Amino acid sequence: MVIKQIKKVSAILSALLAIQVHIRMPNSPLQPEASKPYFLYLLYAALAVFVVSYLLSFFVKPVDKKLESTGPLLAGGVLLLNIVNIVCSKLALLPVLFFPSLDRVFGVYVNDWELLLKCIGSSGKLLLIGFSIGAVIGFGTGILVGFNKKAAYWFNPFVKIIGPIPATSWSPLVLSLFATSYQAAVFMIALSVWFPITVMTSNGIANVQQTYFEVADTLGAGKFWKIFRVGIPAALPSVFLGFFYATTGSFVTLVTAEMFGCKLGIGWYLNWQKSMMLYANVYAGLILLAVLCNLIITLLFKVKDRLLNWQKGVIKW
Amino acid sequence: MVGHIKIDKVSKSFTNPDGSVVKALNEVELDIKPGSFVSLIGPSGCGKTTLLRAISGLALADGGDVYVDEEKVTAPGHERGFAFQQANLYPWLNIEKNIAFGLKARGIYKTHKEDVKEYIEMVGLKGFEKSYPHQLSGGMNQRASLARALVGHPKVLLLDEPLGALDAFTRMNMQDEIIRIWKEQQMTMVMVTHDVDEAVYMSDQVIIMTPRPAKIEQVIDIELGRPRARGNIDFIKYRTRILEILNYAGENHEPEYYL
Numbered sequence: 001m002v003i004k005q006i007k008k009v010s011a012i013l014s015a016l017l018a019i020q021v022h023i024r025m026p027n028s029p030l031q032p033e034a035s036k037p038y039f040l041y042l043l044y045a046a047l048a049v050f051v052v053s054y055l056l057s058f059f060v061k062p063v064d065k066k067l068e069s070t071g072p073l074l075a076g077g078v079l080l081l082n083i084v085n086i087v088c089s090k091l092a093l094l095p096v097l098f099f100p101s102l103d104r105v106f107g108v109y110v111n112d113w114e115l116l117l118k119c120i121g122s123s124g125k126l127l128l129i130g131f132s133i134g135a136v137i138g139f140g141t142g143i144l145v146g147f148n149k150k151a152a153y154w155f156n157p158f159v160k161i162i163g164p165i166p167a168t169s170w171s172p173l174v175l176s177l178f179a180t181s182y183q184a185a186v187f188m189i190a191l192s193v194w195f196p197i198t199v200m201t202s203n204g205i206a207n208v209q210q211t212y213f214e215v216a217d218t219l220g221a222g223k224f225w226k227i228f229r230v231g232i233p234a235a236l237p238s239v240f241l242g243f244f245y246a247t248t249g250s251f252v253t254l255v256t257a258e259m260f261g262c263k264l265g266i267g268w269y270l271n272w273q274k275s276m277m278l279y280a281n282v283y284a285g286l287i288l289l290a291v292l293c294n295l296i297i298t299l300l301f302k303v304k305d306r307l308l309n310w311q312k313g314v315i316k317w
Numbered sequence: 318m319v320g321h322i323k324i325d326k327v328s329k330s331f332t333n334p335d336g337s338v339v340k341a342l343n344e345v346e347l348d349i350k351p352g353s354f355v356s357l358i359g360p361s362g363c364g365k366t367t368l369l370r371a372i373s374g375l376a377l378a379d380g381g382d383v384y385v386d387e388e389k390v391t392a393p394g395h396e397r398g399f400a401f402q403q404a405n406l407y408p409w410l411n412i413e414k415n416i417a418f419g420l421k422a423r424g425i426y427k428t429h430k431e432d433v434k435e436y437i438e439m440v441g442l443k444g445f446e447k448s449y450p451h452q453l454s455g456g457m458n459q460r461a462s463l464a465r466a467l468v469g470h471p472k473v474l475l476l477d478e479p480l481g482a483l484d485a486f487t488r489m490n491m492q493d494e495i496i497r498i499w500k501e502q503q504m505t506m507v508m509v510t511h512d513v514d515e516a517v518y519m520s521d522q523v524i525i526m527t528p529r530p531a532k533i534e535q536v537i538d539i540e541l542g543r544p545r546a547r548g549n550i551d552f553i554k555y556r557t558r559i560l561e562i563l564n565y566a567g568e569n570h571e572p573e574y575y576l
Contacts, residue, residue: 220395
């Protein structure tokens with residue numbers, strides 16, 4: 001009971017500690033001052049959320065459970081930021097150019113939000129186009145290779161040679177092949193998505209229990225029925241794994257691809273700020289990238305849970 | 318009545334990974350009467366399952382032909398239903414959709430919706446239509462797989478040790494159910510089994526096979542009334558006789574059955 005309460009209030013205590021440190025400890029004179037203490041604002045916001053959910057937990061059971069399980073983790077996260085704050089802003093133990101104060105990092109979201117939003121939009125569009133093309137072609141190739149022995153014979157070596165080469169290393173070739181660098185970026189993202197989806201789809205199909213097809217045979221199913229109603233549903237868990245790999249891979253490619261000729265986008269932003277030595281902005285961009293990537297993966301898993309509901313109790317992810 | 322199976326000098330060989338050739342079936346001849354219940358019994362490796370698969374068309378014979386109602390078997394088809402040792406239900410479909418799978422594949426589901434309901438009831442799965450296979454017991458899954466094979470009104474149902482994976486109690490219940498369905502549907506059923514009791518209990522005819530060279534050793538007509546009692550003296554006589562033949566047939570092999 002006492003331990004439970006400690007778990008529940010730990011996040012609040014950690015936030016209070018961080019706030020006290022930030023107010024009472026003076027910033028190092030080496031570190032350029034931020035226009036406003038944005039990190040402090042973030043801590044206040046976090047504290048408010050923690051306090052509200054703590055109060056709610058007495059009335060709402062799920063919040064109570066959730067707070068008990070994630071409370072220590074949140075507390076640890078705040079503590080980590082607190083330590084980073086002490087090391088970077090308060091004591092300036094690390095080179096201030098590469099390790100800006102957290103106030104400045106979080107200040108970027110306030111001062112640069114318009115540009116960042118545009119970058120998200122631009123990157124999102126690029127990612128969506130590239131991912132869709134890569135996913136459709138990858139899924140198609142995977143099905144072809146998985147079901148057709150001749151296609152597998154001719155395609156597999158091709159997939160094995162092209163696949164492991166990082167998509168971005170094609171950039172010199174691709175840039176000269178495509179009319180615009182935007183098309184080149186789309187191509188590279190599509191390529192990085194195509195490989196894992198092809199491999200995981202064909203692999204999933206190849207591993208489908210033979211008896212599933214035999215059952216379909218004895219029930220009078222035709223070829224296409226067997227492909228679309230037996231092979232593909234049975235391979236879907238593997239296909240999803242491919243989508244998962246493709247998502248993480250596409251983010252890596254996105255950042256690199258946007259370095260060439262794009263005039264907007266998170267990758268472009270990171271690159272631009274880095275060349276200007278504005279590391280606060282670089283960190284802000286990186287955090288944004290991580291949040292977005294996680295958001296997409298969470299979304300993907302939600303879709304998976306819906307589509308592969310039957311897997312619950314069969315396979316544990 | 319439909320479901321006449323004629324097996325005409327069927328041979329089938331398999332090549333081992335080391336290159337040696339094993340004859341799984343050697344010019345097997347058999348005539349199965351329409352509407353009868355026939356068991357194939359024999360030690361492991363005597364080609365029972367191979368013969369069953371040859372009838373279904375899942376594995377075609379190297380030599381000789383199989384005819385079902387005068388029609389040569391060239392590929393698997395819905396008129397020859399097949400119940401596998403494992404239920405092999407599709408885990409991504411619920412019980413109802415699993416049972417309706419064949420009808421949908423053949424594009425006749427819309428006109429046969431009632432059949433699906435009827436067969437779900439027949440195998441005692443009413444109320445479990447929306448359950449997924451992993452939520453049900455092995456016996457229930459096996460019932461569903463029977464319903465799936467039967468709902469397309471096959472002329473012949475081929476059963477490859479369909480009860481082998483079940484516990485003894487469920488197994489005896491299922492034997493009665495299969496016999497009930499067989500009587501209701503008036504179809505031919507051919508069952509592979511390892512269990513002499515099961516063969517005598519269920520069949521009109523028990524076909525005893527021997528391994529290497531795989532052929533039919535003897536065909537025994539079981540002339541017992543139904544329902545049968547396992548403790549009946551005639552029942553035991555049949556069982557003893559089959560076991561003797563199996564022991565003789567096994568010669569150099571360990572007998573698979575002990576009394």
